[in-house]
Structure formats: C-alpha cells, structure tokens
Amino acid sequence: MRIGLLGTGPWARTAYAPALAGHTGVRFTGVWGRRPEAATELAERYGVAAYGDVDALLADVDAVAVALPPSVQADLAARAARAGRHLLLDKPLAVSVAEARAVVDAVERAQVASVVFFTARFQKEPEAWIEEQASVAGWFTARAQWLGAVFTGDSPFAASPWRREKGALWDVGPHALSVLLPVLGDVRHVAAAAYGPADTVHLVLDHATGASSTLTLSLTAPPAAAGADVELRGEAGVSLLPGSSEGAVPALSRAADALVAAARTGRPHPCDAAFGLRVTEILASAHDMLTGGADRDQAAGPGPAA
Structure with a gap:
C-alpha cells in the first residue's frame, strides 16, 4: 500500500512520519503540508517526495495518513475518500457532527477502508x-x-x-x-x-x-x-x-496494520470513521x-x- 502523509506539524514529525517510514507493510510515498517549506523539509528527511498540491499526492498513493487539525482533516479526508483512497486518521475525526458525517458518507460511497488512531486502542x-x-x-x-x-x-x-x-x-x-x-x-x-x-x-x-x-x-x-x-x-x-510500555510510533504502526487489513478484507475496523463519528x-x-x-x-x- 502506497501511503502519503498530510501534515507537517509536531505530531506528523514525531509520530506519523517515523511510523510510516519504518513500516514494512506500507510504502511511505510523499508528504503534503499547508506550509510547502515544511513539507519539503520533512520529505527530504525520509527520502520521499514533497507535494505542493493535494490532488497530485492523491494521484500517486493508495491511502493517506492525516496529521492535521480536525476541521482541516475532515475536509481533506472526505476529498481523499472520494478519490478512492483509504484513510488513516487522527482523533477527533472532526469537531462538528456535520463534518464527521461528511467523512463517513464519503467513505461509505467510495467503499474505502478507514482507521481513526485512538492511541490506547492500538x-x-x-x-x-x-x-x-x-x-x-x-x-x-x-x-x-x-x-x-x-x-x-x-x-x-x-x-x-x-x-x-x-x-x-x-x-x-x-x-x-x-x-x-x-x-x-x-x-x-x-x-x-x-x-x-x-x-x-x-x-x-x-x-x-x-x-x-x-x-x-x-x-x-x-x-x-x-x-x-x-x-x-x-x-x-x-x-x-x-x-x-510503548509510545505512539509502535501504536501507529499497528493502526497502519489495521488499515491494510481492512482494505484487504473489506471488514471495517472497530475504530473506523463511523466510530469516530459516534465519538x-x-x-x-x-x-x-x-x-x-x-x-x-x-x-x-x-x-x-x-
């Protein structure tokens, strides 16, 4: 599974990027961020491509991991789902019911897999x-x-x-x-x-x-x-x-495992977007x-x- 990272903040740098780069079951493909210079810096650190356009990244991947503020996440997650991309998302899914429901609707229409990273669950x-x-x-x-x-x-x-x-x-x-x-x-x-x-x-x-x-x-x-x-x-x-006994990076690696399994089998994970909507x-x-x-x-x- 080719996966791209949306986000370049502290959580993206300390958790998501190292988890994706060290995962043997996914191929870390590229980074997009709201600040192009930060995306370039993070991408260079891991030897992947930096993207200045979200749709260009979506065209090159099978899935996206999102490490962005929840309202930004919700909009981009729905956009990625409509493009047929699987979703590794962070909590909270959104800060309004309408935004969260839009993500779930897009996931269901596109029939893509989704996992929301609630740390203790992984x-x-x-x-x-x-x-x-x-x-x-x-x-x-x-x-x-x-x-x-x-x-x-x-x-x-x-x-x-x-x-x-x-x-x-x-x-x-x-x-x-x-x-x-x-x-x-x-x-x-x-x-x-x-x-x-x-x-x-x-x-x-x-x-x-x-x-x-x-x-x-x-x-x-x-x-x-x-x-x-x-x-x-x-x-x-x-x-x-x-x-x-472990921090966020190993847990995120398991969340990526869960996304790969859900995409392969078609069986929703308990921490999918629908669960994120309920929260x-x-x-x-x-x-x-x-x-x-x-x-x-x-x-x-x-x-x-x-």
Missing part, C-alpha cells in the same frame, strides 16, 4: 485490557481521568490553535471515550459541567448497558498531576486500565451543554452501539 497492554473487560458482564460504574499538562508544561502542542480553542473536551475526551465505549456500550445521555481551572470539564455518561461513567478532562493539569486513569467497578470487582456526536452533545446550546442533561444523539 497499544498492546491497554488494547488487551479493553478486549478483556468488554467480555465481562456486570460493570456498574467507571471513572476516567485524562489530565494533560499541555498548557502548563513544556509541550510542543501548547501553541496549537485548535487545542487552545477546543480544549480538553475535544483533545483528550476522544481517548477516554475510545476506552469506555467498547466496555460499557454506547452512550444514551450526557451531562456536562465546566468546573475547575481553565479548560477542565467533567462529564457524566449513561451507557446502554445500564452502567454510568464519569470523566474528568483537562489540558491544564500541573505537570506532576498529569496522567490517564480508568477504573471499572462491577460484579467482577475493580479493574484498572494498565499503562503502556464526535457524544462530544458535540457535551459541548452544546457547556456552551449553553442545550439542556444540561440530554440524549447523546443517534448512533449505533459501540
């Missing part, structure tokens, strides 16, 4: 834990804390305009949902409150299995307090999400409540069970 220990807990009945409640220090520590993402605008709800909220939905089922209702420093938000979710979960999300945690924790409690007792619907419901656009407690919108 790291060995967390992935195995999620699969194991999903097979256990009787979960009563869950507590998830996804606390980043992006705006308080020395993070390369601190200057990201979309993170500054959208905050933790849209940046780390997708990670928490990607862990909880496979275990506790789809979300029927959401309650949201913005109590705490800066972008800190709290969500309460009512799941289709009858379980409930609470989420605390922030990109403004003190560096010493940053981290991600998920705790499940139910008839089987208490279970904690394990940490991962967007849930986050959009929470966002509406936080910004006064909806009742404090509302249904999370239509969607298949996760």
Whole structure:
C-alpha cells in the first residue's frame, strides 16, 4: 500500500512520519503540508517526495495518513475518500457532527477502508485490557481521568490553535471515550459541567448497558498531576486500565496494520470513521451543554452501539 502523509506539524514529525517510514507493510510515498517549506523539509528527511498540491499526492498513493487539525482533516479526508483512497486518521475525526458525517458518507460511497488512531486502542497492554473487560458482564460504574499538562508544561502542542480553542473536551475526551465505549456500550445521555481551572470539564455518561461513567478532562493539569486513569467497578470487582510500555510510533504502526487489513478484507475496523463519528456526536452533545446550546442533561444523539 502506497501511503502519503498530510501534515507537517509536531505530531506528523514525531509520530506519523517515523511510523510510516519504518513500516514494512506500507510504502511511505510523499508528504503534503499547508506550509510547502515544511513539507519539503520533512520529505527530504525520509527520502520521499514533497507535494505542493493535494490532488497530485492523491494521484500517486493508495491511502493517506492525516496529521492535521480536525476541521482541516475532515475536509481533506472526505476529498481523499472520494478519490478512492483509504484513510488513516487522527482523533477527533472532526469537531462538528456535520463534518464527521461528511467523512463517513464519503467513505461509505467510495467503499474505502478507514482507521481513526485512538492511541490506547492500538497499544498492546491497554488494547488487551479493553478486549478483556468488554467480555465481562456486570460493570456498574467507571471513572476516567485524562489530565494533560499541555498548557502548563513544556509541550510542543501548547501553541496549537485548535487545542487552545477546543480544549480538553475535544483533545483528550476522544481517548477516554475510545476506552469506555467498547466496555460499557454506547452512550444514551450526557451531562456536562465546566468546573475547575481553565479548560477542565467533567462529564457524566449513561451507557446502554445500564452502567454510568464519569470523566474528568483537562489540558491544564500541573505537570506532576498529569496522567490517564480508568477504573471499572462491577460484579467482577475493580479493574484498572494498565499503562503502556510503548509510545505512539509502535501504536501507529499497528493502526497502519489495521488499515491494510481492512482494505484487504473489506471488514471495517472497530475504530473506523463511523466510530469516530459516534465519538464526535457524544462530544458535540457535551459541548452544546457547556456552551449553553442545550439542556444540561440530554440524549447523546443517534448512533449505533459501540
């Protein structure tokens, strides 16, 4: 599979480019970026072509990996799907339901494969834990804390305009949902409150299995307090999400494996664009409540069970 990279920012440079370049099952073909000079620099580092035109890159590849802000990603992902290209996408798929649905519609019409990179779903220990807990009945409640220090520590993402605008709800909220939905089922209702420093938000979710979960999300945690924790409690007792022994690059390599397999077999991956749309619907419901656009407690919108 010939794959091109759309994006040249910190995430593209530190995760996507090395993962694609080191992958034996895909051929890293080229780079396009909104800043041509950055695309040239990154392409030269890996000995691939730099493209000044997206359509020229699409003409030379079978798939694209996208490391761009979500609204930019959504538009280019739909464009690539319409061109018949498979999609390796980042979370969140989009920051509006309409944008996310447009991607899914394009994927379905073109019958291309799609995988959205939710990090924990492609790291060995967390992935195995999620699969194991999903097979256990009787979960009563869950507590998830996804606390980043992006705006308080020395993070390369601190200057990201979309993170500054959208905050933790849209940046780390997708990670928490990607862990909880496979275990506790789809979300029927959401309650949201913005109590705490800066972008800190709290969500309460009512799941289709009858379980409930609470989420605390922030990109403004003190560096010493940053981290991600998920705790499940139910008839089987208490279970904690394990940490991962590996970083983003090996996980992205597995996501590329998943894309290749989905393209070859025609079987959708659990983290496909449709799942990305469902995550967007849930986050959009929470966002509406936080910004006064909806009742404090509302249904999370239509969607298949996760």
